[in-house]
Amino acid sequence: MCVQLDPLSGSNGPYSCNEGSKTLDMQFKCSTEINAPIYIVVALFGHKQIELTETILVKNLSAMSSALYEHKHMVNTMTNRFYSPEQDRTIYEAEIHYTRFIGFIPKLMALLMPGLFMKQMQDTLDRFKSFVEQSPA
Numbered sequence: 001m002c003v004q005l006d007p008l009s010g011s012n013g014p015y016s017c018n019e020g021s022k023t024l025d026m027q028f029k030c031s032t033e034i035n036a037p038i039y040i041v042v043a044l045f046g047h048k049q050i051e052l053t054e055t056i057l058v059k060n061l062s063a064m065s066s067a068l069y070e071h072k073h074m075v076n077t078m079t080n081r082f083y084s085p086e087q088d089r090t091i092y093e094a095e096i097h098y099t100r101f102i103g104f105i106p107k108l109m110a111l112l113m114p115g116l117f118m119k120q121m122q123d124t125l126d127r128f129k130s131f132v133e134q135s136p137a
Helices: 038-044 104-112 114-134
Strands: 003-006 016-019 024-034 053-060 064-070 074-086 089-101
Touching: 024 114, 038 074, 038 089, 089 104, 089 114, 104 114
Parallel strands: none
Antiparallel strands: 003 024, 016 024, 024 089, 053 064, 064 074, 074 089
């Protein structure tokens, strides 16, 4: 299994979390290498349940998708990219940019524990990786 966490900006380790005048801004990227061809990964992508408003910004599933997510506790954009370095391997890269945290607890968590958000996203990628690799071709 290959897992890579890359900072997008800032020098706060694998994430960037900046406190503005009224909002916190956090942005990071996670990726995982899946032992399956890209056509299987794309076909299985997006099978999840959560209550939020999703606004599709870009949908080109053979390469990438981007959406704005509005939840009762936060607002973020997420861009998903798929690369195929080999025929039976796919790199799934997710870039998340939190633009608004709503409520005291989410703001506090973003300020004090921004790594939790990245860990949650990496766990999601890893679960998706397992789901794809265990699915029949």
